[in-house]
Amino acid sequence: MRMSKRERQRRIKQAFMDDPFLTDEEMAKRCKVSIQTIRLDRLELGISELRERIKHMAENHFDRVRSLLVEEVIGDIVDLQLDHSGVSVLEIKKEHVFARNQIARGHILFAQANSLAVALVNSEVALTGSAEIRFIRPARLGEKCIAHATVIKKKASRLQVDVKTKINGEVVFQGIFYVYRLEDDELVPANEEEH
Amino acid sequence: MRMSKRERQRRIKQAFMDDPFLTDEEMAKRCKVSIQTIRLDRLELGISELRERIKHMAENHFDRVRSLLVEEVIGDIVDLQLDHSGVSVLEIKKEHVFARNQIARGHILFAQANSLAVALVNSEVALTGSAEIRFIRPARLGEKCIAHATVIKKKASRLQVDVKTKINGEVVFQGIFYVYRLEDDELVPANEEEH
DNA sequence: CATGTATTAATACCAGGTACTAAATCAGTA
DNA sequence: TACTGATTTAGTACCTGGTATTAATACATG
DSSP states (O other): OOOOHHHHHHHHHHHHHHOTTOOHHHHHHHHTSOHHHHHHHHHHHTOOOHHHHHHHHHHHHHHHHIIIIISSSSSEEEEEETTTEEEEEEEOOGGGBOTTTOBBOHHHHHHHHHHHHHHHSOSSOEEEEEEEEEEOSOOBTTOEEEEEEEEEEEETTEEEEEEEEEETTEEEEEEEEEEEEOOGGGOSOSSOOOO | OOOOHHHHHHHHHHHHHHOTTOOHHHHHHHHTSOHHHHHHHHHHHTOOOHHHHHHHHHHHHHHHHHHHTSSSSSSEEEEEETTTEEEEEEEOOGGGBOTTTOBBOHHHHHHHHHHHHHHHSOSSOEEEEEEEEEEOSOOBTTOEEEEEEEEEEEETTEEEEEEEEEETTEEEEEEEEEEEEOOGGGOSOSSOOOO
């Protein structure tokens, strides 16, 4: 006996979830029905065509990857005086927040502040050594976070940087970052060579 | 005078990098040349057609996004005892490191630890209140970071969570996170309603 | 002016569809 | 058994965003 319509549609839905790259033709073969039936099913299930599915995926991922990964720095550094102070702006977008409550994940605010603190160091390469941070109130979707960083102490290769992040003038995040310049000989990767 | 071929191709290349979703038609308009010229240019430049570009993006970024962004959590949480302890594993990939020295950005290790600390809280929604962290030695491309989190203090809605991240048994990151459960009435977004 | 490069035009074809109409097949019921 | 409605299949026209190929045209330059 053939599969019922309901059952087939359930399977189709699942199959497209598992592999969004399936064409109707492939799907028709798998279900042993005609291609038209598959198309009617997609219509009823509100599943868009292959190209649209792929495009959607690419679009989403594109934005997110761009905004979070490709950049070395999180947030726009709009002002920078090396070894002295700097300002960074970050608008909270949907890829920064918890889906359930639209609140920015902690590490996003941290990342903005950390990126800024590291950028302040007048050196080829700088790393964060330690930090003390406080999340004073949650940042929400759409809000614009402005982080101000100031170098408090300067000692050879170590800097103490204070960062305060505000939304509409209200402090939402505060942190003290101890950042250090990386010496060239420390740069050598774990697997020796290079020098 | 019209643009030279070289100059046009340079621009086309850049334009497709900036926006892979451009059709040849759009590009032809922008460059004020025929669509055929654009196609010849793509051929010479080895740029594939729109659908192929999009498909590639969708395929590649599918995994990456899965591993970093779509999830609410950074790192694989392999063990979790609510309100008690947990373990998370994160392999340092190229999207986590500074291009110049292959060292993981500080906020990546922080994000792993923070995600884990927040996940520990036995509540619908939890946020980080504050943290003190130390980056003991840099984590490099390819290394596997194993974060162990333990709840040290439990006080009503606030928890103190200690996280130690190790690579091959060596501590690379250490942090104390003060995490709190979010009450329902604090959940309401800035723009009222919902309830 | 001829020659070569660059550009444009025109045509046939492709995948993977949408939209629509119509026919065929079932399944259940009066 | 015949009718009815749902389901399935078929067929056609059309769409986008191309490829592939051939041919014509424009432009510069020796």
